[in-house]
Amino acid sequence: MVDRSASGQGLVAHLLVWVESRASxxxxxxxxxxRVSTNHRLRAYxxxxxxxxxxxVTFGPDSTGHPVTRYEKPLP
Numbered sequence: 001m002v003d004r005s006a007s008g009q010g011l012v013a014h015l016l017v018w019v020e021s022r023a024s025x026x027x028x029x030x031x032x033x034x035r036v037s038t039n040h041r042l043r044a045y046x047x048x049x050x051x052x053x054x055x056x057v058t059f060g061p062d063s064t065g066h067p068v069t070r071y072e073k074p075l076p
Contacts, residue, residue, distance in 0.1 A: 024075045033071040
């Protein structure tokens, strides 16, 4: 999540680059993101950054959370 006052400053892009570089430096081969399934704008952004949707997860009938879509991206 990004505070609305920081919106539009490229923070998400910087965070994803940082996460990907850290994961790669630790010899991981994939990065995974969980996104609220109804956030279509953010999900489209992730797909533009070559993250691939893998599954949708719900947390049970008594859960107050929203379903999430899991995204994965292979690292070089």
